Amino acid sequence: MKAVVVMAQCPKTHGLYGIRAQNERDGSWLMTWAFKLNSKTATSEGYDRSEISGIVNMSVDYPGCPYCGTIGWVQCGRCGILSCYEDGPNDDSVQFRCPRCGISSGVEVAESFDLSSVSF
Ligand SMILES: [Zn+2]
Numbered sequence: 220m221k222a223v224v225v226m227a228q229c230p231k232t233h234g235l236y237g238i239r240a241q242n243e244r245d246g247s248w249l250m251t252w253a254f255k256l257n258s259k260t261a262t263s264e265g266y267d268r269s270e271i272s273g274i275v276n277m278s279v280d281y282p283g284c285p286y287c288g289t290i291g292w293v294q295c296g297r298c299g300i301l302s303c304y305e306d307g308p309n310d311d312s313v314q315f316r317c318p319r320c321g322i323s324s325g326v327e328v329a330e331s332f333d334l335s336s337v338s339f
């Protein structure tokens with residue numbers, strides 16, 4: 220079974236964390252775990268080069284962000300980092316400010332992501 224760690228950043232604390240995702244038999248990814256991380260560890264472990272794309276699901280026991288406990292997440296359309304995001308009202312797109320590059324943009328809440336562009 221292939222598993223990778225992808226990078227995320229908490230917008231409330233600006234803390235970095237890693238999310239462990241495993242490749243399921245059907246080709247989708249299952250996020251199973253999240254843990255605090257610093258950028259040095261991320262770089263030395265190669266987490267900043269992790270690539271996953273396609274359908275991403277959350278395991279039932281996925282603990283959420285290690286800083287704020289948020290389960291949901293969105294991906295910044297510009298720098299590609301994941302960020303905590305609580306499901307908002309049923310809008311198609313929501314206002315979101317990226318903790319890493321600082322842009323505010325509408326975010327599409329979707330089930331499919333291409334995480335291959337994250338770099339630190
Ligand atoms: Zn958070």
Ligand SMILES: [Zn+2]
Nearest residue numbers: 295298317320
């Ligand atoms: Zn960004």
